[in-house]
Amino acid sequence: MDTNKPLAVFPWDAIVATGALGHPSTLLLSQVKAWSTYDYYGRLNSEAALADAAAAFVAENSNGDAGLLGAYFRRFLALAREDSAAAASALLLRPAGSDQAAAMATAACWLTVRMSKPTDDFIVPLWHRDGCMFTCTCTCTCTAGPSAAAVPHAKYAVSLLGPGTRVMAPSPQVNKAITASDAAVRVAAEAAMQKEVVAGRAWAWLLPEVDEDRIRADLARQLAGCGEQVGFEPGQVIRFTWGQDDSPVHSEPDLSGGDRVFVSVLFGTEDELRGMAEFREVDYHESVPVPS
Template sequence: MAQERGFVEFLTTGRARMREPMAGQPISNQNQLLRFIRCFTGPWTPWMPIGVFLIHHADGPILVDTGASSECMKPGYVPSYMFVSSILTQLEVEPKDDIVGQLKTRGISPRDLQGIVVTHLHTDHAGGLEDIVKLAPDVPVYMSADHWEAYGKHPTWADMQGCASKHWPKNFNLKLLKFEGSPVGPWTGSEAITADGQVVAVPTPGHVPGHISVIITEDAQPGQSPYTFLAAGDATYNVGLLEREEPDGINQDPKTAFESLKLIKEFSRQKDVVVLPSHDPDTPRFLRDRVHLWYHQPLEKEEQRVDMAVESREKSARPEPLRIFPSEPLPPKLITSVNKNRPNGYYGSFDADLLANTAAELIAVNSDAQKQLLVEVLNRLLIQAEADCIAEAVAGQKNPKAEATHSCWFCIRMTLPTDEWVVPRWHTDGRMFDCTCPDSTAPHSKYAFSILGPSTRAILTNPDAHKILHSPSPSGRRWDTNDPDLELATALESFPQAAIEPGQMIRFSWAQEDSPIHSEPDSTNMHRVFVSILFGSESELRDMCDRRGETYGAWY
């Protein structure tokens, strides 16, 4: 199977699956032995493609990896002592999947190849190398010198790490890459595979020593800038793991793998890049639709956004305790149901594009959401929240770039229908962290919206309602706002509630005397997806993490 032909094609040479902890684990789990043990504990991932990239370059076609060989399905393909691999991974490869046959259907002989770039020697990436070299012994095969030193010169060790060295070609035209060429993006060195620089290899070690990725620049079309692709190999198994900065669970150097993920993300911030992992089921769509990992925002646009946000603000204004933003209809059938109750969250630096992509990935996995539409909706709402918070920060005389939205607590709650909130749990939000700015002007607010199901209940600001909430109940006891309280609900039922629609964002202050009274909505017959974000400085959010036992910069 293949993506419709363009400058870059994605070919699948079978499919694979693995234990979920093998695909990715948080970098906070740095103990290599514990990471390895965890790989035996999880369920199987869905089936994933075993991907190969075919580049239709003017000087001749180039392969990035050769995929798996159907020979791997036969007994004895890997050493018998590697039986443990069948516990962690499963492959399904048929003869029709073999790379030589797929090239033939495109009218390409192995002898036509300008070269083969091998990201690493694992069986599912170098399995077809033997068949190609038999037919074209002179074709250049590029891999990193570090990888050949670690695996090529130590085949038994390589077999223990997932290779099948007895199926490597005995003699082939090996070209070792040392990355002594010009810097590319955040990488200090690179190696050009083609003379025109359209195909360039960069080091992304960690998954294995000397792992490489390939940057591919498409031919420019009239009136358009050329697209840039990054064939990631196994630097990450999918874009969701890349966005969460989770290295795979079974590698020799989690810290180095983590640093490689950060370099890929930094490159994606510097320019528009379509990141293409070899095993991501979404890779064909990313390639077809030219889906950039992040949309590069020039500094001038960022400054314009800040200027627009503060344009109408008075320097001495105090934020309203409750604000309901103008609504914009959600796309039809954006999402209709969720599969299970699932909370997710993140403490760390704020990046609207990153958060929108990761959140959409998490929601889509547990629902029927249209992921790309969801990315656009989340991105729009997060930018709106950021701009409003910057405006409030400027009103409070803070430095908006350095503090106001540097960091955040981002939360997603997916819930199945429940009768838990038939009776409202009316409450106000207390102090989230020890503030480093004046209480009277700080943007101590949370932004929230629902993209499925009912929105938050909120009572319009009313001193009498606050007086009831903060006074003893008629029975003489304090209200228990941790549980639905029928007596309190009855006392507050006559106060007007805000009308909030799905997709409409609200902002409510916390730790203030007039912080809005609000509650979870009645979701008796409704699935719900609720999203909230709270901004603060890095020190404020790190303190919040310490207090809650969470890790700054990580998802939970």
């Protein structure tokens, strides 16, 4: 898999080997009990332990089988980590050498599992690009400026149940529309902040003066005429970069038609993930907590 592409869709046989694991939407589970989210920020010293913890979480809140889910999570984590390590090794992210760089760059992770019931919240797409998730300790354009080597940091994602993420095919029109929309949010937020100091509001769209719904709807209308969405099936693993000027424009799918289980993971050094956890005010784990 080309590690330089902003978006990659993995073939079925990358994670479902010779039919040992079937299509996730027909084998792993078919129903979610309630809204729930699992997050793990921490050292990845055991893919199996993290896979089992995530599988137990999903099985507890669905009609899925923990054993089958555990096998799938193991394959997913192994695929994502191997691909991420290959990118680190090929691009020599750090001066210690490619093998050591790969180990360092995938020593920790953020794994999230979002289980949802039907909602109308995303009938209108929430198109966006993912910004930087953490302060990089490697050379990359998201922190070091346009003259630095372009090192793509990425998320790996899959829908175990329900529709997949909506992703726009890249084009100059898409880039122009999302750039203008982001600028509109910044201008509105800056104008609001000039009027008053808003304590405790960290994000522009929480400011009452920023009409998020209007900006979101305007962008959705513009992108509807800008080209095609990338085609892939629910259950296929995708990789998309974050923090880059060409990172894919994407949105949650329309969730009004049924339950969904969405999984994503990103990797980094222990220092990078500790910093990310600290910024988000969540716990960083030295090992996977044992499910109670």
